Amino acid sequence: MSRIKLVLTITLLSFCAVQAQEEDKKAQREAEKALRESKNITYEANENLTQNDFINAEADYRRAISKSPENIAAPYNLGRAYYNRESYSEAFGKFKQAGEKASSKSEKHKAYHNMGNVFMNNKEYEKAVEAYKEALRANPTDEETRYNLALAKEMLKKQQDEQKNDQNKDDKNDKDKKEEENKDENKEGDNKEDQEGDQKDDKNKDEGDDGDKGEKKPEENKEGDGDEKKEQKQKPNQGDKPEQKKKPRPNQLSKQQVQNLLEAMQNEEKKVQEKIDAKKVRGAKIKNEKDW
Structure with missing residues (x-):
């Protein structure tokens, strides 16, 4: 009974293996058929492209790609x-x-050679260098790829130098702008100090003008005291006998001379007062209206 089971098991496994092989062969035949059809469609696409019929050519290439992913010519030619x-x-x-x-x-x-060409046209020189290197790994003897690689390296170096110069220029502009801002701030500070100094000077000047108001000059006080003394000296004291009019001594002023001198002092005092009043009018500071 055990031998019968063993034989049956072996027979079943053999049948399964044969069946799997048949399925693989069938799938391979279908893949080969799809590849042939894809290549035929690619050929039609090439013909349309030769006749400048890009719309139908693009459609055929896409059909060929979807028919068989193994057809490398279809995506390459469409590219x-x-x-x-x-x-x-x-x-x-x-x-x-x-x-x-x-x-x-x-x-x-x-494929990688043409990828490098795309990067070159987009000015992506670093990626172009890598694509050309990959192409040369597949075919180290291709001189056109080697030339493109050298050109890509040269363009990459030039691009990096330009970026470095632009960065240095931007840094210099930022530095100049910062220095200009600092200079403007210092200038505003100096102007503010000057304005405060001018306001302080104007305030002191106004206080000085107010201080002159009501003050009497020494000459005025002196003149007033002199007049009173002279009047007392000329008036006789009560109880005294009137004296006889005496002739003025050579060094003594007469009454008329004293009167003239008194009038002259009063006129001079009037002129001084007028000057003081005029000075107050000129020195008054005009206040600006306040803005909202």
């Missing part, structure tokens, strides 16, 4: 069609698809 129309973003996507699916070094080299 070239996009590249010639300067649709670099779409071209890069198709070249990348072809490079990832490429089974041979020749196909891989062509």
